[in-house]
Amino acid sequence: MVRFLQRMLEVYKGMCEQSGQPEDLRLYQIIHAMYISDEKLTAESLAEGHKIDTRTVYKDINCSVKALTVLIFGVDGIRFE
Numbered sequence: 291m292v293r294f295l296q297r298m299l300e301v302y303k304g305m306c307e308q309s310g311q312p313e314d315l316r317l318y319q320i321i322h323a324m325y326i327s328d329e330k331l332t333a334e335s336l337a338e339g340h341k342i343d344t345r346t347v348y349k350d351i352n353c354s355v356k357a358l359t360v361l362i363f364g365v366d367g368i369r370f371e
Contacts, residue, residue: 298361299326302354316340320347321354 306318320340323331324347331339333347340347 295362298358301361302358305357316342317350317354317357320350321358324351 303318303322306314309315320336323336324333333344337344337347
């Protein structure tokens with residue numbers, strides 16, 4: 291299970307890098323820095339480093355979580371509103 295999660299994180303990273311959009315790459319960088327990296331960073335420090343508002347950091351996290359949920363759980367991870 292851990293290998294599967296690591297693989298899905300790598301897939302997500304690849305998706306963000308290949309999109310060509312700097313915002314997509316930022317999504318991965320933020321989720322990685324806050325939750326995956328050995329040296330966890332705060333939302334405030336990430337906002338400062340990326341020159342964005344702290345609220346944007348949390349919006350980016352929500353966006354990343356939605357994408358990762360679909361990658362990890364498949365169609366069961368989709369929420370229809």
